[in-house]
Amino acid sequence: MGLDITKKKRRIALGCEGSANKLGIGVILHEGDAAAPTSTVLSNVRHTFVSPPGTGFLPKDTAHHHRAFFVRVAKQALADAGIRIADIDCICYTRGPGMGAPLASVAVAARTLALLWGKELVGVNHCVGHIEMGRAITGADHPVVLYVSGGNTQVIAYAEQRYRIFGETLDIAVGNCLDRFARALAISNDPAPGYNIEQLAKKGGRVLLDLPYAVKGMDCSFSGILTRVEELAAQMKANGGKGPDGEPFTGADLCFSLQETVYAMLVEITERAMAHVGSNQVLIVGGVGCNERLQEMMALMAADRGGSVFATDERFCIDNGIMIAHAGLLAYETGFRTPIEDSTCTQRFRTDEVLVKWRK
């Protein structure tokens, strides 16, 4: 390990992610200059814990899932990558933010690999992982980032070696609002509640139900909207609620109205941040980022401003190990290490706490 990592031509990292209900392990290869490496995804394996319709994933069950599948997923990731253990330079894992128990089980597993194989550890901020992977895949160099998932809703822009949060939700995350609404209608959690809401919304749209629209500056709030859609869902089940045209509305109409409202809010706060920092690139990351309606609305907004939108597909949008490997390796190349005695994980870890040493 005395070797200077920046002098090495090929650098390989294995990343372990498990901050929510996805367990992901991926292997990334960086080549060339450490200041501006070329990245190649060698493998990206994921296994998702899916809870029955009407329920959410609980920390205990999710942690159990991650423990049960870790070895299988890790072996698959190594086999897909076609590398030897000796080729790996470091083991990266999600330090936070996320759910405590699942984070802890993956951190234990990552530590085990590091000790077993004699590798150094790198703790990674989950949000920074999403951002760096999005940048690497899309090639967006200085975008305003909308990070939307089941646990996070943030509008971020880079300034002076930090990813600064310009706007965020003041209560629950947008994905949490969608997930919990899906429970009210007992929409399937397989592959993801948000995906099923999107498919159902395509069948709705006869009416737009009046939902609260809560934007405060560059921040927003979703709990009031959730309460309202849950009320409407209950009304619909009990006696068939009436839409603004006096006709009964359907679950599909609810999905449609919810999507139109919350995505309009997200696009609005993103546009506000773009105007504020003077950027015309948007990068959407996080699980909700795979939603095609959100991508479409964002593209319309960006086009209006003479800019463009960058988004990735489910392989990189949804939590994965490769993004942890990539962001971890970027930090590793600047000399960052997480000694084993400090290799904790944390539920609270703000995006702007990370010193982004690999960017100017």
Place this chain on the structure above:
Amino acid sequence: MAAADDAQFPPPKVLTYPASTPPTLITQGAEGRLYKTTHLTRDRPCALKYRPPKPYRHPILDARLTKARLSSEAKVLERCWREGVPVPAVYAMDPAAGWMMMEWIEGIPVRVGINQWLGERPEEGAEIPEGADETPLVDLMKRIGAAIGALHKTGVVHGDLTTSNMMLRPVQGGQANGGAGNEGKTRAVEGDVVLIDFGLATQSMSDEDRAVDLYVLERAFASTHPRAERLFATLLESYKSTFKKASSVLIKLEDVRMRGRKRSMLG
């Protein structure tokens, strides 16, 4: 240039009448566009705020938001104007067509002023160096705090306080700021603070809403002027001395900050 702008952003109908002064597009903000034109007489400059339809938004939702926001903005501005809060006066409006004419505020945005002032400072170090004379900037922070205090006193919360949404109007008789010349350094942060863009303002007397107002500014300030972040406390002190009910708002602000941080708990 003007022709190209027109092609890209067709102006609202009201600006196409032969009697109107040819408009200049000032900014394409997030919310809409701001034109400079005149109201009634050719020597009375005015700002015309136009909220064009947003193509990404569902038309029903878009119409609802545009109308509600423009009407509420006018009501709020009227109320502030009456109570002596430094805001532009409303001249005319058509909420359904999405436009409103307001008094033209001379000067530069506070954001530009602060950055000009900070730009004169040595580059190294994240903070303003010890011993540097920062009185002009401290003074500006006090004036901002006082303006927000006066605003909250009238029962209005702005909803989108940033240093881009405040103007520095040159003091009567003084030279216009933002001009060329080296002495622009101190002058960059001089002038009366005028609050603009009330597009998300609401009438509210609750500590919660007021605290969120301050929180939004605090965060925007920290991300826009990281090197002057420390001076935000001065702004809050001045807010406190202007506004009688400030203490409970500042206690609430603590809560809102904690809740903001709590957001990072979930993955």
